[in-house]
Amino acid sequence: xxxxxxxxxxxxxxxxLYAKGKASPVEAMKAVLARTDxxxxxxxxxxxxxxxxxLKAARASEKRWKKNKPLSPLDGVPVSIKELVRVEGWPVRMxxxxxxxxAADRDAPVVARLRDAGAIVFAQSTSSEYGHKGVTDSPLxxxxxxxxxxxxxxxxxxxxxxxxxxxxxxxxxxxxDGGGSVRIPASFNGLVGLKATYGRIPAWPPGLNGDxxxxxxxxxxxxxxAMMMNVIARxxxxxxxxxxxxxxxxxxKLGTKLKKARVGFMLRMGDHPIDIEVAAMVTKAARQFAxxxxxxxxxxxxYPYVDAGRVFLTHWLTNAQRLLxxxxxxxxxxxxPNLLASAKAGQRFTLxxxxxxxxxxxxxxxxxxxxxxxxxxxxxxxxxxxPFEVLRTMPDGADGKPNRQWSPYTSVFNLTRHxxxxxxxxxxxxxxxxxxxxxxxHFKDAAVLAAAARYTEAHPLSFPILPENVK
Amino acid sequence: xxxxxxxxxxxxxxLYKSRKASPVEATRAALARIxxxxxxxxxxxxxxxxxxLRAARASEKRWKKGGKRLSDIDGVPITIKDMVxxxxxxxxxxxxxxxxxxxxxxxxxxxxxxxxxxxxLLGKTTSPEYGWKGVTDSRLxxxxxxxxxxxxxxxxxxxxxxxxxxxxxxxxxxxxDGAGSVRIPCSFSGLFGFKPTQGRVPLWxxxxxxxxxxxxxxxxxxxxxAMMMNVIARxxxxxxYARPDDExxxxxxxxxxxxGLRIAYSPNLGFVEKEKIDRDVAVAVExxxxxxKTLGAKVVEDxxxxxxxxxxxxxxxxxxxxxxLLLKSYSPEKRELMDPGLLxxxxxGANLGQEAVVSAIHQRQQLSVILNNxxxxxxxxxxxxxxxxxxxxNEPAAWGxxxxxxxxxxxxxxxxxxxxxxxxxxxxxxxxxxxxxLQIVSAHARDALILRAAAAYERVRPIAAPPxxxxx
Numbered sequence: 001x002x003x004x005x006x007x008x009x010x011x012x013x014x015x016x017l018y019a020k021g022k023a024s025p026v027e028a029m030k031a032v033l034a035r036t037d038x039x040x041x042x043x044x045x046x047x048x049x050x051x052x053x054x055l056k057a058a059r060a061s062e063k064r065w066k067k068n069k070p071l072s073p074l075d076g077v078p079v080s081i082k083e084l085v086r087v088e089g090w091p092v093r094m095x096x097x098x099x100x101x102x103a104a105d106r107d108a109p110v111v112a113r114l115r116d117a118g119a120i121v122f123a124q125s126t127s128s129e130y131g132h133k134g135v136t137d138s139p140l141x142x143x144x145x146x147x148x149x150x151x152x153x154x155x156x157x158x159x160x161x162x163x164x165x166x167x168x169x170x171x172x173x174x175x176x177d178g179g180g181s182v183r184i185p186a187s188f189n190g191l192v193g194l195k196a197t198y199g200r201i202p203a204w205p206p207g208l209n210g211d212x213x214x215x216x217x218x219x220x221x222x223x224x225x226a227m228m229m230n231v232i233a234r235x236x237x238x239x240x241x242x243x244x245x246x247x248x249x250x251x252x253k254l255g256t257k258l259k260k261a262r263v264g265f266m267l268r269m270g271d272h273p274i275d276i277e278v279a280a281m282v283t284k285a286a287r288q289f290a291x292x293x294x295x296x297x298x299x300x301x302x303y304p305y306v307d308a309g310r311v312f313l314t315h316w317l318t319n320a321q322r323l324l325x326x327x328x329x330x331x332x333x334x335x336x337p338n339l340l341a342s343a344k345a346g347q348r349f350t351l352x353x354x355x356x357x358x359x360x361x362x363x364x365x366x367x368x369x370x371x372x373x374x375x376x377x378x379x380x381x382x383x384x385x386x387p388f389e390v391l392r393t394m395p396d397g398a399d400g401k402p403n404r405q406w407s408p409y410t411s412v413f414n415l416t417r418h419x420x421x422x423x424x425x426x427x428x429x430x431x432x433x434x435x436x437x438x439x440x441x442h443f444k445d446a447a448v449l450a451a452a453a454r455y456t457e458a459h460p461l462s463f464p465i466l467p468e469n470v471k
Numbered sequence: 472x473x474x475x476x477x478x479x480x481x482x483x484x485x486l487y488k489s490r491k492a493s494p495v496e497a498t499r500a501a502l503a504r505i506x507x508x509x510x511x512x513x514x515x516x517x518x519x520x521x522x523x524l525r526a527a528r529a530s531e532k533r534w535k536k537g538g539k540r541l542s543d544i545d546g547v548p549i550t551i552k553d554m555v556x557x558x559x560x561x562x563x564x565x566x567x568x569x570x571x572x573x574x575x576x577x578x579x580x581x582x583x584x585x586x587x588x589x590x591x592l593l594g595k596t597t598s599p600e601y602g603w604k605g606v607t608d609s610r611l612x613x614x615x616x617x618x619x620x621x622x623x624x625x626x627x628x629x630x631x632x633x634x635x636x637x638x639x640x641x642x643x644x645x646x647x648d649g650a651g652s653v654r655i656p657c658s659f660s661g662l663f664g665f666k667p668t669q670g671r672v673p674l675w676x677x678x679x680x681x682x683x684x685x686x687x688x689x690x691x692x693x694x695x696x697a698m699m700m701n702v703i704a705r706x707x708x709x710x711x712y713a714r715p716d717d718e719x720x721x722x723x724x725x726x727x728x729x730x731g732l733r734i735a736y737s738p739n740l741g742f743v744e745k746e747k748i749d750r751d752v753a754v755a756v757e758x759x760x761x762x763x764k765t766l767g768a769k770v771v772e773d774x775x776x777x778x779x780x781x782x783x784x785x786x787x788x789x790x791x792x793x794x795x796l797l798l799k800s801y802s803p804e805k806r807e808l809m810d811p812g813l814l815x816x817x818x819x820g821a822n823l824g825q826e827a828v829v830s831a832i833h834q835r836q837q838l839s840v841i842l843n844n845x846x847x848x849x850x851x852x853x854x855x856x857x858x859x860x861x862x863x864x865n866e867p868a869a870w871g872x873x874x875x876x877x878x879x880x881x882x883x884x885x886x887x888x889x890x891x892x893x894x895x896x897x898x899x900x901x902x903x904x905x906x907x908x909l910q911i912v913s914a915h916a917r918d919a920l921i922l923r924a925a926a927a928y929e930r931v932r933p934i935a936a937p938p939x940x941x942x943x
Contacts, residue, residue: 206836237847237914240839240889243715244916318829325826351825355796362677365711373708416711441708443715 006031007168008465011077011224014171018065018076025065025076029058029120032078036123036169039470042150045163046123047083047141048090054078054122061118073251074231075118078170080125082158083141084207085174085215087111087121095129095138097334098327109202109236110174110215117231122170125160129336130208131176132320133393134184134407136160139336143390146188147466148432152387155188157181161218162189167466172228173218178209179316180382180410182216186422187382187435190461192452193218194225195410196445198417201232202239208319211241212312212414220463222423222453226250229445243443253446258454259293264375266298269412270305272405273397274384277428282381285425285436285455289379292454299378302371303364305408311364312411314349314357321346338393365416372418372441377451380409382422382435409437419445423452424461433461476500476639477940479692480547480699483642487534487546494534494546497642498527498591501548505593505640507943512625513615514634516553517561518594523548526591533589544698545589550641552632553598555686556676557582565598565609565628567808568801580673580707581645581686588702593641596631601679601797602647603813604867604874605655607631610810614864617660618937619905623861626656632689633660638940643699644689649680650786651857651883653687654895658856658908661897663925663934664689665696666883667918669890672703673710679797680790682712683887691934693896693926697721700918714916721919728927730767732920735849736760741774742781743881747870748858755899755907756855759928763853766927770853775845780838782885783878788831789888790877791820812867816875839889846891846914851924854882856895856908882910892918896925897934 003009003017006028017023033051040046061076070076086092086108093099111121126144128136136144136159146154147167154163158175162185165173175182177195186193195214207213217228229250235242265286267279290296301308320343324332332340371378385406388395397403413420419442422435436455440448475483475497486492502520509515530546532538540546556562556579563569578586585592597607597615607630608614615630617623618637625634629646633656636644646653648666657664665687678684688699698721706716738753739745764770798806798817806814846852857880859869867874877884886893891912898909909928911921 204840206833206840210832210836237843238840240836240843240915242915244717246715246717318825321826322829322833325830347826349825351792351821351823351828352796352799354825354828355792358681358793359677359679359796362681362711366675366677366709369708369711442713 007035008463009171010221011074011171011219011227012221014077015073025058025061025120026055028076029054029078029122032170039147039167039169039467042467042470043145043147043163043167044142045125045144045160045167045169046080047126048124050122054120057120061120064118071116071118072231073227077119077172078122079114079119080123080161080164080170080173081111081121082125082161082175083127084131084176085111087124090124093140095127095140097140098331109204109238110232113232113234125158125164125173127160128157129339130323131157131178131181132339132342133157134180135393137391139334145390146387148189149387150467151389152432153188153390155184155387158185158218162186162191165189165191165218165220171219172224174215175218176213176215177414178213179312179414180407182218183382183410183420183422183435183437184407186218188387188433190424190433190463191218191220192222192225192421192423192456194421194445194449195413195419196233197243197419197442199241199243200445202236202242204236204238208322209316210319212315222449222456223251223254226254226449229449248446250446250449254450254453256447256450258451261294261376262374263289263294263296263377263379264299265296265379266301267381269301269380269408272384272408273403274381275386278381278384278386278434281426281434282436286379288459289455292458299375302367307360308364308412308415311357311360312415314353317342317346318349318354361415368416368418376440376447378439380437382409382437383407386428386430386432386434413439418442419448421448421452423456425459426461474500474639476504477936480544480642480695481692483547484543494527494530494591495524497546498523498548501593501639501641504638504943508638508939509640511616511621512618512634512638513613514596514631514640516563516595516597516612516631519560522559523591523593530589530591541587541589542702544643544702546591547642548591548593549585549643549645550593550596550632550635551582551645552629552647553595554602554647555579555582555645557592557595560595562595563611565600565611567611568805579675580709581703584703584705596635596644598628598631600810600813602628602649602652603794603810603816604628605651605877605880606867608865610808616864617861618939619661622863623905624659624864624866626659626861628652629689630656633657633662636662636689636691637937643695646687646689648685648687648887649678649683650790650877650887651880653689654856654883654893654908654910655880657689657895659861659906661906661935661937662689662691663693663696663894663896665894665921666886666892667700667704668714668892668915670710670712670714671918673707673713675707675709679793681793682890683789685887693922693929694725697725697922719919721922724919725923725926727923728766729763729924732768732850732924733848734763734768734770734851734853735773736770736853737774739774740854740882740885741777743858748855749860749901751901752855752858752860752907756909759898759909760853762928762931766931775841777838777841780834782838782888783881785831785834785838785888786884787877788823788828791816792823792828795820812874815873819875835888842889842891843914850913850920852912854910854912856882856910858882860901860905860907886912891915892921894921894925896928898932
């Protein structure tokens with residue numbers, strides 16, 4: 001990897017250059033801001049950039065590195081934060097025209113931890129409104145585009161985070177994942193993204209989607225995600241649902257070998273279509289796990305995919321319905337029409353539907369827990385499709401009709417709370433990234449990242465400067 | 472010689488070790504007490520003396536020279552609530568609507584751990600139907616009485632377990648707690664009771680009450696509860712909400728006392744109306760708080776600001792709607808067999824409206840954040856366990872309520888919502904001689920700290936046995 005362009009190297013590499021005095025946080029921050037100036041006009045990944053604050057923080061970091069007293073290996077590394085996560089001093093609009101434009105008066109736990117670690121919180125990345133859909137456009141901020149192909153979506157709802165990292169607008173980003181919203185953009189942008197075990201990364205305030213929602217890292221490598229985990233997976237009294245601190249060193253554990261791991265491979269969750277290239281690439285990736293010493297066998301979902309989908313949707317839509325209560329009816333027309341439709345659909349569920357969905361969630365979680373007693377890892381595609389056109393909520397299927405089942409793999413692990421990552425497993429013929437999902441039993445977050453590291457070391461994705469012609 | 476049945480489990484195993492007593496003798500002593508006292512108390516749904524004696528004999532061999540004991544509580548006689556699945560023994564959930572023929576082929580995690588630990592299961596203790604109320608009576612078994620006074624309730628829903636435990640019909644007891652069902656009966660019947668952090672003691676099959684449900688020990692000494700936790704607080708994949716296995720030793724630091732601990736005392740937890748708290752309860756709790764001061768704790772009176780939320784309403788919406796779902800799986804004929812109060816609760820639950828329940832779920836999160844922040848300032852929080860003492864049997868709730876509103880146990884239910892650990896320890900008797908409980912609460916995962924504090928209190932205010940226990 002060439003170090004000449006500081007926007008194209010990982011956080012780990014930046015950190016090493018800082019340590020050696022071969023680059024400084026101010027240089028890196030300036031390069032990222034310059035890159036942002038050019039690229040953001042094309043991809044619209046950021047809705048707020050704090051250049052002055054960033055440079056001030058970079059200068060402070062530079063002093064610490066000069067004294068050889070960095071706050072952490074991430075000291076001086078630029079990081080962007082999704083607009084659903086609170087950053088003190090910035091408006092946090094949830095991509096909604098209806099929310100309060102006043103600046104937040106407190107950092108979310110991950111932001112506070114990143115600041116404690118010296119990372120430079122420099123920009124706010126776009127989301128769909130309240131993160132309600134798997135693509136990224138909103139009435140408040142417009143359309144976010146995929147730097148690999150500007151006509152395509154970066155996915156969502158953390159699409160701004162994914163597009164930014166792929167475009168060199170900061171090597172690492174914080175997203176959120178309530179049904180796949182970290183893993184979807186990781187897949188569509190060729191990144192590593194982790195939805196940790198629920199409660200591993202503290203969050204605040206409680207969001208619309210309760211214990212489906214997770215805050216998580218996106219980066220170009222598993223190592224960068226591990227470095228972020230070392231900072232953000234730390235306890236915070238604001239989150240009553242967090243797991244007890246275990247002081248895991250995710251970077252150290254990244255070296256864990258894969259040999260003899262029992263791996264289940266599942267190309268389909270159930271009866272749904274899958275893009276033929278995605279199928280071929282993910283199948284190849286599964287074989288590559290075998291070559292890495294794992295015993296790989298084909299498996300089936302231990303709980304029917306259709307039922308899991310219904311359980312998820314019941315939770316999701318009835319939660320969305322709360323927006324109708326939170327904002328006056330006169331302003332409901334300002335919601336993203338897709339969100340408003342979801343919220344109204346939520347109202348049509350009965351109490352019985354909701355209680356049933358909760359009970360079914362418990363049952364399916366136990367079924368998946370039993371699965372992970374037998375298998376160390378599950379491999380699936382992250383998505384059943386390649387990045388599709390912007391301004392759509394779903395692509396067309398082979399039959400020309402909208403394909404509602406384009407994301408059948410991610411949301412079940414929000415229900416079960418298992419750790420799941422998306423890692424790049426190559427580019428399609430069109431040059432678009434395809435993601436492999438790696439899932440493991442509860443609390444095995446470090447193992448998921450280690451598996452991601454073993455695989456991507458053996459089969460790295462080389463990153464061109466994106467978007468093309470913006471250099 | 473002292474009666475083995477009333478001996479604390481930790482003392483009993485010492486006698487096993489020195490071979491001054493054997494598991495068979497201890498089991499026989501417990502069975503003798505069951506013969507003598509259970510007819511008045513009605514604490515058991517099922518008894519199996521033969522299998523208990525078989526297990527005791529097997530344990531006896533392990534305690535002999537050259538034998539290998541399975542745990543620190545090998546050979547200790549125990550009881551398990553009728554809500555917890557046990558292989559080879561019926562689990563009726565206190566209900567005529569469940570099938571008396573089983574099959575009873577599988578242990579729940581807690582029963583399995585206790586079996587692996589070599590304990591001697593005497594039988595299953597009574598519960599109201601599906602543990603639905605804070606007292607213990609059912610159409611299946613009738614009413615369970617309070618060991619301190621026949622005619623009063625032992626509390627519930629783990630009322631059978633406490634009635635048994637208090638008079639030596641078993642040395643250790645397992646209860647379940649969805650809104651206070653371990654702590655209510657322990658408060659009413661004068662025992663130590665502990666609801667661990669949610670997920671610390673795994674639970675299976677999943678409860679209709681979801682993450683409100685907890686399993687915990689009910690004991691005559693705090694040390695016994697800690698020893699029990701060392702066996703049951705172990706990871707099991709059948710509970711999707713199980714916490715990671717940290718192999719915590721709950722006896723570590725057990726004797727360190729409370730000196731220097733920051734303790735908040737909240738007489739009303741920020742929301743319970745003063746007039747609802749019995750005067751004797753308020754006085755006894757206040758005195759108990761003073762004991763913590765004399766033991767060197769830094770106690771301040773402080774209550775969380777609940778921002779206008781009422782945990783009673785949030786809990787009611789959760790459990791009533793969950794009960795509605797539970798009952799849906801029964802035919803109308805089966806429902807005819809059920810407690811009318813439970814049916815009424817289900818009907819109320821079914822009509823709450825989806826929006827109200829989804830709102831309650833979100834309020835639960837908000838409440839949990841508030842309590843979490845409150846606990847960041849303190850090591851422990853002290854409150855009354857119950858606003859009242861044990862009332863007459865066959866009344867479904869305090870103050871003449873029908874049990875559909877569970878709000879008469881406001882101090883306990885709050886911590887089912889927040890999933891924090893909470894224990895109760897006896898802190899006195901009321902004007903009628905009925906026990907009063909002090910609730911000790913901590914932040915999540917600090918279960919051992921509660922045990923340690925309760926032990927410090929117990930050292931200066933030992934837990935008394937009811938007079939009935941001395942009549943054998």
